[in-house]
Amino acid sequence: MRSTHVVVIGSGFGGLAAAKQLAKSNIETTLISANGTHLFQPLLYQVATGVTAGERIAPPIADVLRRRRTVDVVTGYVTEVDAERKVVTYATADGIEQIAYTYLIVAAGAAQAYFGHDEWADRTFALKTLEDAENLRTRMRAAFDAPAESPARTVVVVGAGATGVEVAGQVAELARRFHDDAEIRIHLVEGADDVLPFYGGTLSGYTLAALEKAGVTVHTGTFVTAIEDGVVTVKDKAGAEREIAAGTVVWSAGVKATPLAGVIAEATGCETDRNGRLLINRDLTVGGRADVFALGDMTSLNGLPGQSPVAMQQGRHAADVIRGTKGPGTHFRYLDKGSMAMIDTPHAVIQPPLGLPGLTGIVAWAGWLAVHLYYLAGMGNRVAVLRDWLRAFVGSARPGFATAAPPDGAQTVTVGAPEAGEELPGGLGVAGTPDGPRQVPVA
Secondary structure, eight states: OEEOSEEEEOOSHHHHHHHHHHHTTTOOEEEEESSSBOOOGGGHHHHHTTSSOGGGSOOBHHHHTTTOTTEEEEEOEEEEEETTTTEEEEEETTEEEEEEOSEEEEOOOEEEOOTTOGGGGGGSBOOSSHHHHHHHHHHHHHHHHSOTTSGGGEEEEEOOSHHHHHHHHHHHHIIIIITTSOOOEEEEEOSSSSSSTTTOHHHHHHHHHHHHHTTEEEEOSEEEEEEETTEEEEEETTSOEEEEEOSEEEEOOOEEEOHHHHHHHHHHTOOBOTTOOEEOOTTSEETTEEEEEEOGGGEESTTOOSSHHHHHHHHHHHHHHHHTSSOTTOOOOOOOOOEEEEEETTEEEEEOSTTOOOEEHHHHHHHHHHHHHHHSSOHHHHHHHHHHHIIIIISOOOHHHHTOOOOTTOOEEOOSOOOTTOOEEOOOOSOOOOOSOEEOOOO
């Protein structure tokens, strides 16, 4: 059995930040990635709407870390953790492997929650993985090929957090700019009384006005009660129900822990919340173990949002404790550097830190683009995405559609209300993006 000083599970923002920080002290580290890529989740909706191509936002994690000579990357799925023996068991294409560690950092993300209706996972599109985005992209292309009066031209987006707002706004822009004002009916459903409810006030009001101007029908104070047979049933707070015939339903509401959180909880004795997230200690350790850290949106700590800036800062904090630049037991302190959400071109909102006034319009839109371009992994990817943005947002092209093709032999499932003989892409994952403010990925 091989061994290493630190095992990092997960190749998202938190896992990558931890591995980079450990490499500064030349600490032997093995990062285990379930899919072998570093996915830049904030741009998944742009893949789904053809703005850019999937490979631009999901480079191989081994390439991202290639200059960190003390970090080894393996592709595998963790199945067991023995905290007493300090051994991680994981499955690879070659079989079951084990690795011993001195310290363990777990940053494996979260999954979509459907509020007790897990069957809705097969009737909706999520936006958590690259496959999710590519499936939705294929569905969007089919929708615009359908007759204007068809239910296939109706899109329901559930959840008006950052993900839901960005999807709704970009689908409207797709119809307006790429399909020459083609008819598309977009319904955005939110249980709270505002879109982007974590902002409220001026920023939420601006977002609502921009969405409505783009042609999006917004239903606030409204909940989904059923999704079946191509019909979404919603109910408002007054108890009035409405049925919406829709060919595409995008789910961006609710989050729960992945099964790995349960594995860690059982191995360490850590308690979990009602969504299965680990109730970690203030120093990011798990249960009574000083050698196991957990971070990101698979955890719960002081109400911190499950967003990339939190995970990045937590990853560096755990690494600093391990490499000795912070003392054992040092409490994690999150530095809020603001949050942002895109609506469409050229509309966005930014909530700066320290109670500073919010930004809207083209200034916020340009700021959103600049921040996300800066934190995208790889100079080549940044150049390619910038070029795609110029073509999509200044021009009217959709570069992501040009490079996309339905996979050969793709499995098909029924989503929404397909027309006779219509098939939709399969492989829809149940994982979805935690729906909250698009935190500025600055750490």
